Amino acid sequence: MVSEALPGYAKGVKVEKISSAIHEFIKANVPGEDILLDEPMCKHTTFRVGGRAQCLVRISSIRQLEKLIPYLKTVGVPYFVLGNGSNLLVGDKGYKGIVLQIGSKMGTAMVEGACIRAGAGLAMIQAARCAQENGLSGLEFASGIPGTLGGGIVMNAGAYGGEMKQVVKEVTVLSDQGEILTLDNASMEFGYRTSVIKNRPFVVIGALLGLVPGKKEEIFERMEALAKKRREKQPIEYASAGSTFKRPEGYFAGKLIMDTGLKGYRVGGAMVSEKHCGFVINTGTATAADIAQVIWEVQERVKDKFGVTLEKEVIFLGDF
CATH class of the missing domain: 3.90.78.10 (UDP-N-acetylenolpyruvoylglucosamine reductase, C-terminal domain)
Structure with missing residues (x-):
């Protein structure tokens, strides 16, 4: 079968270890408990399948990404940026590379008037809940999407008539050169399940979401109605x-x-x-x-x- 990414290894066999030099560089920038070698990817995807990655690094700061991504690019080590793994199928034979997981440790959310400034690791469900609790409407459609904000922005995630391009005001990204850039909505080139980031060497690190003031009870009711639809129509x-x-x-x-x-x-x-x-x-x-x-x-x-x-x-x- 043809691989769409990088070659893996025989099922049941541990993947080749990363070099000591690469391991030491990662250790110099990330706490040891957040560096998982020979990690089963079935633990990190919603399909609950997948072979082992050479190394999975749980990212907790932008600074770590600023260090790791340019380094991995320079030494020619493949890497994959992972959120919640809700749109990913990892082959049974593993992944020869480094997985950089942006999750809850980069999942901050701060309300600024009718906006929410959030980290890329914030779960979409949590973002929708934060909006509802603060009387902000516009994210109801995201209340049942299992991915992270970063992944949702990359693919312009949507459901029930809503999508990320409707609420994103600006996105903060990191280039593979370690440069932090801010892209406005127009620069994101949102389309159906796509954005400019799909074809550029950028990693989403945060975003500013523009919402509309509303009544908490009415927002909650809309979220509950969508949840009911999902339960009835989807194999959740x-x-x-x-x-x-x-x-x-x-x-x-x-x-x-x-x-x-x-x-x-x-x-x-x-x-x-x-x-x-x-x-x-x-x-x-x-x-x-x-x-x-x-x-x-x-x-x-x-x-x-x-x-x-x-x-x-x-x-x-x-x-x-």
């Missing part, structure tokens, strides 16, 4: 990466998949959800290869039957 009881495919222009991915006869189609422990065909789920025993095979099969059959190419939302990392 299973591990998945949310919607597996982007919506093709003029169609709905789930309906195309259903009309192709793939409802309930499975390989091993991976399956096209019977509740919503736009979701590929881990029924509990799937491998990354199972999930990848279901995705590829769906793409091929929908293309053959309808001539429509389904573009996946899920990022593939490593070898399968």
Whole structure:
């Protein structure tokens, strides 16, 4: 099978250790308890599958990123910036590189009038909750999205008619040269599940979100209504990466998949959800290869039957 990122290793075999020089550099900038060698990536994705990464570093400050990213680029070591792993499938054979995880340690949120200034590691659900508690409307759509703010901005995450481009005023990013830049909404070039950052060597480190004052009770009610819709229509009881495919222009991915006869189609422990065909789920025993095979099969059959190419939302990392 073709890798979309970097080659991995045989399943069940520990990945090659990073060099002592690289390890020492990381240790000089990150506390030892935040450096996880030979780390199983199944612990860090919502699919709950994936092989081991050479090293996973839990990032707690912008300063750490300023040090690590230019260094890794200079020495030619591959790295991948991870949020909550809610849109990621890591191959069973692992990832030969460094995973930089931006999570709760960079998840600050500060209310500034009708705005929220937040760190990239803030969970989207927490951002929506913060807005509601402070009587700010506009983030209700994000109340059920399991990713982090940084990841949500990169892919212009959205649901139920809302998306990040509607609320982002400015984004603070770090270049691979270690330079901090601020991009306004127009500079972000937001599109359907994309932004300028997808094609530039930038890492989101924070953002300013512009919201609208509202009544806490009404905002809460809208969030509860959306949560009810999710429970009724989405297979949230299973591990998945949310919607597996982007919506093709003029169609709905789930309906195309259903009309192709793939409802309930499975390989091993991976399956096209019977509740919503736009979701590929881990029924509990799937491998990354199972999930990848279901995705590829769906793409091929929908293309053959309808001539429509389904573009996946899920990022593939490593070898399968």
